[in-house]
Amino acid sequence: MYAYGLLLLAILSEVFGSSMLKATNGFKKLLPSIGVVLGYGIAFFTLSLSLKSLPLGTAYAIWAGVGTALTAIVGTVVYKERFNLKKVFGLLFIISGVVLLNFSGAHS
Template sequence: MKAYLLLAVAIIFEVLGSTCLAKSEGFTKLLPSCMVIILFSCALYIFSWVVKTIPLGIAYAIWAGVGIVLTAIINILFFKQSIDMPAMVGIALIVLGVLVINLFSKTAGH
């Protein structure tokens, strides 16, 4: 259970880093650029602890799936970007895939 909490923290750092990446304007803005490096470094450091317990493929599937959903939500709420139906379906399929892995796969290492 501790590994999944750490994974959640790593995902939050990664999503915040991605948000700062958008604000860095191609690494031309100093503060957002520094935040990208710090937040991604923290995310990867924590993720390295996660994969000691959760298999890499499973942890990465969760990381990517949750990260995509949170990033899409942030883009909609804070950057006023719209999302079309194919994008919503694609994101839903990713979430479904993560759920299938975690609920039914023996690989998940629960």
């Protein structure tokens, strides 16, 4: 369970770092740029710690899939980006892929 807590922290840190990228204005704004570096630094550090217990494929699938979905939601809510049916289906496919990968690893 500890490894999944680290993975969750990795996901949230990556989403924060990714979300700050847009606010950096091409790394011209200092505080958002620091947020990017800190977010990604914490994300990769905690992801690496979670990999001590979790299989690489499973952890990365969860990290990438959930991170992508949450980042898309942040883009819609914070940056007022469009959220349409194509994005909904794309996110559903990503989430379905993560679920399938997890089931394939658990039953192999």
